[in-house]
Amino acid sequence: MSFDDFKEGLGALLEPSAVRxxxxxxxxxxxxxxxxxxxxxxxxxxxxxxxxxxEAMTAVDFADAFQVIYLYNAFGAGSRVRVRVAVKKGESLxxxxxxxxxxxxxxxxxxxxxxxxxxxxxxxxxxxxPEDADFHPLRKDFGKVHGVRSTDEIYGEPTA
Numbered sequence: 001m002s003f004d005d006f007k008e009g010l011g012a013l014l015e016p017s018a019v020r021x022x023x024x025x026x027x028x029x030x031x032x033x034x035x036x037x038x039x040x041x042x043x044x045x046x047x048x049x050x051x052x053x054x055e056a057m058t059a060v061d062f063a064d065a066f067q068v069i070y071l072y073n074a075f076g077a078g079s080r081v082r083v084r085v086a087v088k089k090g091e092s093l094x095x096x097x098x099x100x101x102x103x104x105x106x107x108x109x110x111x112x113x114x115x116x117x118x119x120x121x122x123x124x125x126x127x128x129x130p131e132d133a134d135f136h137p138l139r140k141d142f143g144k145v146h147g148v149r150s151t152d153e154i155y156g157e158p159t160a
Contacts, residue, residue: 034085059116061138069084
């Protein structure tokens, strides 16, 4: 499969407004995808079938919700994809470790630093911090962070 096949596969899963092409030279990725919680694993399967690999995974803590960000890439030029998924505080996401083995470590790191759990993850435990740590250091409520803003203020769009 190719990157074009991946775009077609996304078209079958998502609304057209959820997939936006971007300028790779300015943004560093070719597609911006806004997904819902239940679309995470199907998107990963389409990416895997199109020979994209899971490059990275992280999260951002906004005032109203988290946003988990998946970066998929391929070895072809200009084929990087950013998938953003809104997660309400206290909710979990389905694991993509059934599709990508690399997600085992990425999801553990997001859990460890942000406290976002992943359903059906086979080994969801602390990765970097001590196992008895009762905090998540990249959350805005950790320490004295005063610059908490909502996704609407930053992106101009409300959280799902």
